[in-house]
Amino acid sequence: MGQILDFTLLFLLLVTAVATARVRDLFAAVMLSGIYGLVSASFFVTMDAVDVAFxxxxxxxxxxxLLLLAVLAMVGRYEKTAYRRPWAALILVTITGAMLVNGTLDMPAFGSADSPAQQHVAQRYIEESPEEIGIPNMVTSVLASYRGYDTLGEVVVIFTAAIGVLALLPSLGGGVRRKRESDGMGDHQVLRIVSKxxxxxxxxFALYVQFHGEYGPGGGFQAGVIFAAGIILYTMLxxxxxxxxxxxxxVLRVLAATGVLLYGGVGLLSFLSGANFLDYSALAEDPVSGQHIGIILIELGVGITVAAAIILIFFAFSEAAGENGEET
Amino acid sequence: MVTDFYNYWIVIALMMIGFFIVIVQGNLVKKLIGLNIFQTSVFIFYISIAKVEGGTAPILTEGVVLYSNPLPHVLILTAIVVGIATMALALSLVVRIHKAYGTIEEEELQERDHEC
Known part of the structure; x- marks a missing residue:
């Protein structure tokens, strides 16, 4: 049963990808990539990766x-050129694919419990983390505590990317901005009431995912994007x-920085308390409750930065689309 | 044999479709959509590796001893959010290219560059 479901979802992904390659209308390609995202999220659920699926x-x-749609509003909907040398490319990808398939033949079978990937540090995380960190969700333990340093780096990347987008798409604020009459879809009664x-x-739900992330699936990254999706829905309407x-x-700009600072600040605090950077055990008398405090704080920092960065990016794109959209 | 590996093979097929789009299409937005297919196929590969037959989601539950591997989940979870942030950066570059050149078709961009 599980295998049929698994195969069906993968097959759907394959069909969607082929359709994306074939359509000439970029609008259709964007819609297909939305379907691709949703189907791969469903696939992650069947693979037990609930946090990833969120x-x-x-x-x-x-x-x-939605970001792609905002870009299409500026650059136009149809591709001009046909495929360039499709046969050469097809031969190239076939050869590459065949070599990769050949490589998989040496891999351990799908789902086998004794494959090298399950033998390395994973066993320790699964066996020790409930006592060491004291929270049931191992994904959160690994993300926020064992690999806290790595996660800090990723939050900084997201923050930097948001800065980059804001630098590349400067809002022409200060000048007189036209009041956009056709902005949003608030006139549609069904959309307005349902979305309200x-x-x-x-x-x-985003807040629940944020603060329940230690006990169920969830955490700062998931909560941040869900919260941002809610605000984006509001902006669209x-x-x-x-x-x-x-x-x-x-305010968002300050919040995006605050999240990173909160994360780094917790790291420095544990540093000053005599432990290693981002080792939360020193934050309280009891190492386990220290871990709890540290994880809640840094997940909050992650959530704030992710939500603020994604909303800022969306605002920047829709602002640019509002200014340049009419030309095309 | 097939049931052991079909997961990986479909991932490779997806990856190659994404690669094909990136090579063959001249439109920059379409290239990025292809890149997204490529990227997601890598996510699917990692998550497939993490799966343990008969295991459950890595959240401590009474009476369960077999869990899927939490480590790839962590890596991919953060990679997805980093991926959207960097993808947004790429899209804003596309917008700036369109502003400067008036087109986002690769061949037309090269023609413009040769004219100068």
């Missing part, structure tokens, strides 16, 4: 297609101006 559903099926019912639920009145971009 993130992929919000990012792959939500944020990424959904909005609080989405935001509440009621327009950029309304959304920016609700959450000011200047």
């Amino acid at each position: 993130t992929e559903a919000a990012v792959g099926a939500g944020v990424f297609p 019912i959904l909005m609080p639920v989405i935001l509440l 009621f327009g950029l101006d309304t959304a920016q009145a609700v959450i000011k971009p200047s």
Whole structure:
């Protein structure tokens, strides 16, 4: 049963990818990439990766297609050129693929419990983390504590990418901005009412995912993207101006930095308490409750930075689309 | 044999479709969509490796001894969010290229460059 489900989802992914390669209409390609994201999120659930599925559903099926749509509004919907030398490319990818398939023949069988990947540090994480860290969700333990240093780096990358986007797409603020009449879709009564019912639920769910991340699937990354998806839905319906009145971009900029600072600050605090950087055991008398405090704080930092960075990026794109959209 | 490896083979097929789009398409947005297919196929590969037959999600539960490997989950979870942030950076470069050249088709961009 599980295998049929698994195979069906992979087959759907394959069909979606082939369709993406074939369509000439970029709008259709964007919609297909949304489907691709949603199907791969479902696949992650069947692979027991519930935390990953949350993130992929919000990012792959939500944020990424919306960013692409904002870009299409600026650059136009149709591709001009036909395929360039498709046969040469086809031969190249076939050869590469055949070599990779040949490589998989030496791999351990799918799902085998004694493959090298399951033998390395994973056993220790699974056996020791409930006592050492004291929280049931091992993904959170590894993400926030064992690999806290790595996660800090990733949060910094997200923060830097947001800075890059803001630098590349400068808002022409200060100048007189046209009041956009057609902005948003608030005139559609069904959309407006349904989204007003959904909005609080989405935001509440994001907060639940944030603060329940130690006990169930969830954590800062997932909560951040779900929260951002909620605000993006609001922006799509009621327009950029309304959304920016609700959450000011200047506040978001400060929040994006605050999250990183909170994360780094916890690291420094544990440093000053006599332990290693990002070793939370020193934060309280009892090492396990120290770990709890540290994980809650850094997950909060991650959530704040991710949510603020994604909302800022979306604001920057929709602002640029509002200014340049009419030309094309 | 097939049931042991079909997961990996489909991942490779997806990866090659993404690669094909990146090589063959001249449109920069389409290239990025292809790159996203490639990227997601790597995510699927990692998550497939983490799966243990008969195991469950790596959240401590009474009476369960076999869990899937949490480490690849952590790596991919963060990679997805980093991926969207860097993808946004790429898209904003596309927007700037369109502003400067008036086109995002690779061949037209090269023609413009040769004219100068």
